[in-house]
Amino acid sequence: MSFFESHWVLTVLLLLPLAGGVACLFAGEEDAKHVALGTSVVAWLVSLPLFWTFQQGTAALQNFVSIPWIGQWGIGYTVGIDGISLLMVMLTTFIMPMAILGSYSYIKRQQQSYYGMLLILMSAMIGVFIALDMFLFFLFWELMLIPMYFLIGVWGGERRIYAAIKFFLFTAVGSLLMLVAIVTLVYLYFRQFGVLTFAYNDLVQLPITRSLQFWLFAAFALAFAIKVPLFPFHTWLPDAHVEAPTAGSVILAGVLLKMGTYGFLRFAMPFFSYAATSDLVVNTIIVLSLIGITYGAWVAAVQPDAKKLVAYTSVAHLGFVMLGLFALTSESVQGGILQMVNHGISTGALFLLIGMLYERRHTRMIEDFGGIAKVMPFFAFAFVVVALSSIGLPGTNGFVGEFLILIGTFKTHPVAATIAATGVIFAAAYMLPMVQRILYGPVDSDENRGLKDLSLRERIVLLPALVMIIVIGVYPGPFLARTAPSVNALLEQIEVRAVQAPVEPLDADVRFDHMLILGLHGD
Amino acid sequence: MILDFSSQLHYFWALLPEIVVSVTALAVLLLDVFQRGSRGAPSARWVGALAVAGVIAAAIANAWLLTVEVPGQNDMIAVDGFRVATNFIILGATALGLLFSFDWLDREGLRIGEYFFLVLMACVGMMMLGGTRDLIVLFVAVELMSISVYVLTGINRRDRRSSEAALKYFLMGAFASGFLLYGIALIFGAVGSTNLSLVTSEIVRGTEAGNPLLFAGVALLLVGLGFKVSAVPFHAWTPDTYEGAPTPVTGFMAAGVKAAGFAAILRIVTIELAPAEPFWHGIVWWLAMLTMIVPNLIALAEDDVKRMLAYSSIAHAGYLLVGVSAGSSLGRSAALFYLGVYAIMTLGAFAVVYVVAGKGDSRSKLADFRGLGWRRPLLGAAFVVFLLSLAGFPPTGGFIGKLYLLSAAVEAGEVALAITLVLTSLISYYYYLRVMWKMYFEAASDDAPDLDRSGPAFRFATVVAVVALLAAGLFPGHALRTVSEAAEGLTPRSAVVAPAIGQTNAVPPPTAVVHTPADRS
Amino acid sequence: MNLDIENAALILSAFLFAVGTAGVLVRRNAIIVFMCVELMLNAVNLTLVVFSRSLGLEAQVLVFFVMAVAAAEAAVGLAIIIAIFRHYEGVDVDRFNLLRW
């Protein structure tokens, strides 16, 4: 087993999809998808042993590799995983084969580029989750925009260009300001310790003046909040989801959104513990999460477009995750992480299902369907299971996540948790009508009457998601056990560092951060 | 070799790269005349090759400069890492510009020796501009460069737009030269010397503090140089000229002239005039702000890619001015790095534009780029790399460059500039992305003419440019070390590998000359 | 500051420079605009000559360079103006606005 504990695994996970992506670009039009599927499955197989070889009971970073890269700036190729990133990486490698196999018949033109982009995107996503160097992280963070931009723009729907640009610019707003904050962090560190470094493990030790923490936190938080997306930064999401090709939506919902929450947990909160645990920030984010939960559900409930409906449910679900993270209890944070995985699986599967309908009928409007259960029983079965998971029925994965989030949040913010719990009502109120209007009722149009039930390939695509929905719902122990030490260590660290955060700059001679704040107000 | 300028010959060695280029230029002109005779036929292909060879030879000479040792510097031309670095950038830009232009010259029937000659002469001017330590040399270099470029702009006499662009550029350029010259005169009047080292020591002595002559001189000098790098509000000529000029010339102008102009600004303002910082900092700060904001906004409204790239090039001047405004050696090295990257990406971008624009340079509207990515996948991919780099997106050199500039701004406490830099970059994303969406998301119109196949020189240059940009984005270590050493103003031999950027404020540069680093703290 | 001969000459040259600038701004004929630029250059020359009285001969060296450069500029400039005259049948700078926006 030590074979898989070795250091090469993460690097292989990073490079393999990249190589596969390049291979796709040069493969034949019809071969590209097989190359892509093969690559993603191999990547998944490579990642799979990580789950078992992962050392439980320790918060230490594992499979850690650090190689100097741009020495002058203290930038290194530093990667490693803890329990949190482990799940995220697993999620990515799990989702990708589904997304690729799900595209087999959906994508009919420029296949090489399509699958190439998907794999490059995969590489970037894995990179985001394993990077432990701020430069490397930012590199992947930005890199992932480009393939997604093309995926939406080239293979998307009617308003794909608007959606692609909107997606790109929204995300870029935040990330550019985050870049400024990263650079500032690096120089703050340099001023205090005389060393230039972008390494996460170094920067996370940096004491930052309380007042400055808020500015820097805001810059990080904006980037992540847009990605999450937190209300009111969410409007890119419905557009991007609706216009993206199925695989794009699956990846957007399944993995990309998690980068925001992951970013909060991994970077924004430990870096700026004082700000992140201050009443101002916690209350603001909790209120925004609550709005996301309720408002997202409300808006979802009145959508005529199935894909858009699901997109809005993401706003609600990610609201739960954010609530969990900022409730700052072990239960809620772990629930939040688990919910990130759950949402990836459930919503990814929902998008796949809607994509399968779209392939058959070329419409996503709910009213165009009806009685599908009669003609597509397996589809109906899968759809109902996934929908139930999405509304958090006990026994499915969605419940475990939401329950932990809510119960943890209730410990620190009972009112917020109570409001959030109304989300369980709204979830039923948006999901079941859609289920009813698509699946139930008489089959009243000829197009629907002739629909074929899911093919073997489509069943294979969905099967892993269905299995995981139940497995996590019934036996989430292995997942929680892996995140627990990391989460507890993280929370402890945040707590300790929040108290230690200096009120004034440590070194009286260095007024650097004062200068920075002054610099914000012009010259 | 030790250059102490005890003998006149030392000046020859010190100017070796410039001399190599000049000689090549003359040789190109003469040989071309002889080879063509009186017929109006195009030049033989080897003429162009000779020009490139001359540039390469100059680059070798330039590399040799790294080995010389200069004990003291009190001369008109600098022999230091900074000059070597800028020379490399300018020579690289010239070589790429030449390689990119071969196809175009053939297409437009303009393969004539004068073209190569003018490019090379402009190159000489640029190189001198990067190495000048004397205001007289500065003036002469600026004019040598400018006059050559005026002619290059109008070289396609049959094209009305080319002529108009040349006239506008010429009139404005001459006008700006007047201000530059007046600034030189006023500085001379204030400190009594045109030698920048002496100017510096005068200022350091403090006698000239608050002197209105000096302030006006520095201001007008900045205006003159600001014109060359098209800083807002002295930029207005740029879009028109860039649009009207033959596209490869535009690329060369955008890359070379700007690089040379910034080389001069960086050397004169942030090194030689560092003690006069209170005089110029405010000006540069505002120039940087305006130059970032204005062109980025206007570019949003452009539907001509060439003109849009012109605005983009103005915007990049703004980013570079952030490095200047930081006034530190970090800012200097950042700007230097960015200049190198900028030269490559902007040349590449304009080169793609002329391929698409077709004969007569007429089809450079956004709509003409529709479907390019699928019609010419490799060209399209190269263009994407150039555009992403211009936008400052990883993993390209443009990203590292912007990060570097950001670092400089943050280190200097210029957070407002840093934030403006990123926000204006954000705006710029839109128009760069728009080109990409035309290229990939929309189908070519049915009447779109076939694009010319690119020649080997063009392909080679494209590959070099793309590889260079990606290398600068992924493995910038070596380049970063080079520019940070260069920005220290170190003489090549005594160069010590700086442990890290940013520490320079603590470590005084080990040169004999007074190079007070612009430490703002 | 006493109004000695140096200052008077400096003020005169500044005035000339301003006149040249104004000429550039208000005139429309390309050749006259260019002549105004020449006037500006010569105003600077005058400045330099004045400074050279007290500050050294470098300035006069510069004057010669300026004259040489101005000559070169004139040559190139007139050629460009001729070229554009062929296209537009005129030299009114405001008519040359094919390139705008």
Add this chain to the structure above:
Amino acid sequence: MVSLPLLLQEAHAAYEPILPAWILLLPLIGAAVNGIGAFMWRGNKSIPSLVGPLAVIGAFVIVVLNFVAMLTAAPHDPAIVSMWTWMAAGSLSVGVDLQFDQLSILMCLVVTGVSSVIHVYSVGYMGEDPGYSRYFAYLNLFVFFMLVLVLGANFPITFVGWEGVGLCSYLLIGFWYENQDFASAGKKAFVVNRIGDFGFLIGMFLIFVHFGTLSYTQVFAAAPATLAYGGAVVTVITLFLFLGCTGKSAQIPLYVWLPDAMAGPTPVSALIHAATMVTAGVYLVARTSVLFAMSPVSQAVVAAVGAGTALFAATIATQQYDIKKVLAYSTVSQLGYMFLAVGVGAYTAGVFHLMTHAFFKALLFLGSGAVIHAMHHAYHEVHSHEDPNDMRNQGGLRRYMPITFTTMWVGTLAISGIIPFAGFFSKDEIIWYTGAYGYGILWGVALLTAMLTAGYMTRLMVMTFYGENRTGENAKSHLREVPAVMWIPLAILAVLSVIGGWVNIPDALPVLPGVHAFHDWLHPIFAPARGILESHGLNEAHASPIGGGEAMWAGISTVAAAVVILLTFRALIHRTWKPAAESVDPTGLAGVLYNKWYVDELYDRMVILPLLALWRGCWRIVDAGLIDGSINGLASSTRAVGWIGSLFQTGRVSTYMFYFVTGVLVILATFLF
């Protein structure tokens, strides 16, 4: 398998649950097999017919074994079977634990017993349905979740069953999903239940925050010491839990889904919406009796809501024509009784009524199912699309369906509380304790409701079985008694409806022997709660609010019911109804009752429509208008600024030089100022 004697030889030793996992696994396996069958062998009816009922009967057998084992074992604490850790994070640790005690085993008996009967019945009832296998999959799954509900040893596990049965209810109500109304009814049930579940969740969270655990035994043991009697905390906890109960057990204000739930197949109505699932709320209150006992306010609320619902639903039931609707409102009403019982502190009485109600209401529903089956068959033969459920289309059926008719009378008498049928004992106990514990008004309500119950049930019997047949001339000839597979279950339930009450006979009644088996059995469960209540002044008055002892009032109520039955019978027996197609809807008070007090319409207007408007507003105004509008506005205004800026690029050199000079002058001016 372990043989029975072997199991019983350890009598009076500590009780060990026997094959606990199999109780759950058998129905689950059944559900899985039938579920796969729904896809793989759709036409095959024999496998579901075998697997479906056998899975449940098997579970029933194991439950019986356990019951016997428990019966013979020494007194003991609840036996907890831990299977695996479900959720563990921070201080929270929830195990998949099953609790075997007197209450849960009793519930298991009722659930698996009634389920077994109904599964068998379903083989006949659903025999013609194309979704046969799917039906049994759902039904088995329901049994599984119901068992999880009652066996859960902590709140979250109970909640799993709680929502799981809701899911099955949703699936089964919408079983004939091609009918939009049926599908909507399922959705309504789910959503309304979710409102209740919200309360359950919050209650759980509060418990966790105050107790640090969610395990029943730990919470109940710690409750008296942890929470103050009558304090706000325990009141809030119990009220939230009760909100969950009102959803699941269809009490005011969340009862509205249950009548609509009759859209499902009738055996489903019998099993889920009468006998088992809807009593989960009562079970939960009984299970958490310790907490409820600590909050007088909550107790009162439970009792009041129960009594109110009982009366309210009974009034509606008097004017319904759909045979299942009558029974549905009757169920709501009877559930109200149960809440009244647990609300006043008569927990055992509540559970007792839960059990007897399961028998007779399942019987009534299955009987109505038999009627509908016959009617449907008849209409089907003549290709008529009349409503087989409408009692106005029935009448005189006793001639065609004697067994059904007889058993239905048993059920009617049982529900009306006629001695010696099961309902008499349980209902009498509730009414008596309500009065005896001092809830005077509620006592009156309960009595009144009892009489209404007798009335509408008699009306049902008369309209269905007496008088002239109104089915139609052609269809009439196709009416016939249901097959044995359906009437045997009726018979079994009829027997239970008679003798089911005999496990608990009050001492006070003359003639009859006092039997306390039921009370004694549940005593360990409710002793703590009773202890709390009694230590805070709850005392049996041994007399009603207006005098008279238990025997007297039991007599009065049974006589009153009998009188009502007789009077109603007399009044209606000669009345004639027109078939549904020809009749007009009632008006006046009858109309209000017929239209269920217009509560659905009220909810529509006051809640659903405003909410939808709000949601649309959020989408159109806030999302598309405010947020996207301002972002797109920002984008387009940026572009507009760019466009305006581009206008300064006039193409004229003189303009450019003007900018240039302006720039120079501004720079020079900065030095001056």
